[in-house]
Amino acid sequence: MAKKSRPGRLRIVAGKWRSRLLDIADVDGLRPTAERIRETLFNWLAPTIAGSRCLDLCAGTGALGFEALSRGADEVVFVEKSAVAARMLRANARQLDADGAEIRQDDAIDFLASADGEPFDIVFLDPPFAAALHGELCRLLAERSMLRPGSLVYIEEDRATPAVELPAGWTPVKSKTAGNVRYSLARVGGEA
Secondary structure, X not given: OOOOOOOOEEEOOOOOOOOOEEEOOOOOOOOOOOHHHHHHHHHHHOOOOOOOEEEEEOOOOOHHHHHHHHXXXXXEEEEEOOHHHHHHHHHHHHHHOOOOEEEEEOXXXXXXXXXXXXXXXXXXXXXXXXXXXXXXXXXXXXXOOOEEEEEEEEEEEXXXXXXXXXXXXXXXXXXXXXXXXXXXXXXXXXXX
């Protein structure tokens, strides 16, 4: 079977950009969060997404961050290591006229180690599964005081691996599986 010449497109599920299609960068291992997972996640986030400040760490296609902006988030900082993927994120932000999008081409660990400024309300954590970065990224998020009390952290990981150990003070809120993906939501410094 011949390889597709285009890596595909991503559809925004709901909100002001509902059904808009965005190009996906041609980068090995890049995979958008599935539409049905995004639908479930944003149902979970519905009471808190409007007006929120979000961090899409290891943004990749930007599926989670653009969905958040479409559904009313004020600001999303997209952090993506790949120059090709970061360029596509910028192009998609321009196409959507997404004023609340800030794209940073940076390694996620380096970004967290050096970041300062206003804390985030919601973090989307979906690094490449093979990189096994979930635990380190959670630790840095907790240590660097980048989250407000009550902030929510979404974690998407390979179902075949053990679930990431949450930092002290993080409470599991929701968890589901779909295919080979386990996805969950944790609250920082607050009860579920």
